[in-house]
Amino acid sequence: MPVTAVTTDAEALTMTLVGDFPAPKERLWRAFTDPRQLERFWGPPGYPAAFTRFDFAVGESAHYVMTSPQGERFGGRWEFVDIDPQSAFEVTDAFADESGAPIEGMPVSRMTFTFEATPSGSRVTSVTRFDSAEALEQIVAMGAVEGSTLAFNQLDAVLQDLREYARGKGTRTEILDDQHVRITRLIDGPADAVWRAHTDPALVRRWLFGPDGWRMTDCEIDLRPGGAYRYGWAPEAGTEGEAFGFDGETLVVEPGRRWVTTEHMIGTDYPPTTNDLSLYDEDGATLLTLLIEYPDAATRDMVLATGMTDGMEAGYARLENEVLAG
Known part of the structure; x- marks a missing residue:
């Protein structure tokens, strides 16, 4: 499976996911920065994402909604904090309503995606940082580890020609x-x-x-x-x-x-x-x-x-x- 490790660190308040793929780093970068490709795997099976906004520039934002098989809708919002082209980007990640506005009282985290070449292809490392142990525990209890693993394991079909x-x-x-x-x-x-x-x-x-x-x-x-x-x-x-x-x-x-x-x-x-x-x-x-x-x-x-x-x-x-x- 592409995801090789998912770990949480209660002291550092982080969740880290590592995935290795038999594709060039540039191809992996495009999958994470093109909304039409990103929505094919951003969301576990049964909860596909639809990005209604994706302005990939520092200070801009991206909005998405995941729809469950029962028709429930769950929104999210990214604010782009830093972009190092072809190598890394960082966002704040918040739960959002249908308009893309953050939902008060829900955890807000900071995610960094880092891309590097490997002998067999490329690797993405996603590190999510939380403000408190309670926020980390809440996200883990909501199934973030399992959901992220299933989501990233859909990338194989995205990176290759169909x-x-x-x-x-x-x-x-x-x-x-x-x-x-x-x-x-x-x-x-x-x-x-x-x-x-x-x-x-x-x-x-x-x-x-x-x-x-x-x-x-x-x-x-x-x-x-x-x-x-x-x-x-x-x-x-x-x-x-x-x-x-x-x-x-x-x-x-x-x-x-x-x-x-x-x-x-x-x-x-x-x-x-x-x-x-x-x-x-x-x-x-x-x-x-x-x-x-x-x-x-x-x-x-x-x-x-x-x-x-x-x-x-x-x-x-x-x-x-x-x-x-x-």
């Missing part, structure tokens, strides 16, 4: 923790077309039916927050298996970019999952990321054991070859 990053890997499933699984697949087509293929029922029916021998019997989609959807499948004649389906509701929708839903297996009392679909477009290719939150590790393992990844790969291949190609 096609190079995904070449030959197909559909990949990563277990992030007991409840979260991340599925990624490079789709050979632009994000707007991939979005339509996921949200237009007529197109969905052409590819979302898993292995050969199955057909989609139901496809109803309401993209509005709170809107319901329903999918159903049945085996063709000669194929073993029983009909099944899923239903749920839309929690968050950012057209062309992100769609978060609940998912429940129809006819069962299984607890629902939360499915967070996001799309990132680069040079005509789209990185599809699906973050699934399960109620517990046992449910996660039961679902993965069904061969879900193979079924999804069959669908995505069909999406590329039969829907987008046409």
Whole structure:
């Protein structure tokens, strides 16, 4: 994993994160100073950041909002204190409201990002300094160590060309923790077309039916927050298996970019999952990321054991070859 160390020092009132990457220092610097690249990893999985302002100059500021899978919004504000081009920059970091104004009573810290070349690529060291032990403890209790680690570990996909990053890997499933699984697949087509293929029922029916021998019997989609959807499948004649389906509701929708839903297996009392679909477009290719939150590790393992990844790969291949190609 890219993050090699995360440490806290109660005496120095600091939290330090170190990450090593197989990319030149200049490339790593761009990832942290270009807001469109920064928002791809500034925020752990499920809490992507959107920068509404980024004036990279001493005395100026940056504002961002992270949106949870349930639609909760958490804002932040940076004030740029010092910039050493290609080598380091320092900011004050504060919790902020939707307008970017700091929230009174919440901790304010100072972060320094330092970039250096290494024999295998480059390293970023992030040191966050707090005003008090109470502020450090509060931030750690809010999950800063775990969240920062998960966030920085998303940088690999940012630093590489998408096609190079995904070449030959197909559909990949990563277990992030007991409840979260991340599925990624490079789709050979632009994000707007991939979005339509996921949200237009007529197109969905052409590819979302898993292995050969199955057909989609139901496809109803309401993209509005709170809107319901329903999918159903049945085996063709000669194929073993029983009909099944899923239903749920839309929690968050950012057209062309992100769609978060609940998912429940129809006819069962299984607890629902939360499915967070996001799309990132680069040079005509789209990185599809699906973050699934399960109620517990046992449910996660039961679902993965069904061969879900193979079924999804069959669908995505069909999406590329039969829907987008046409």
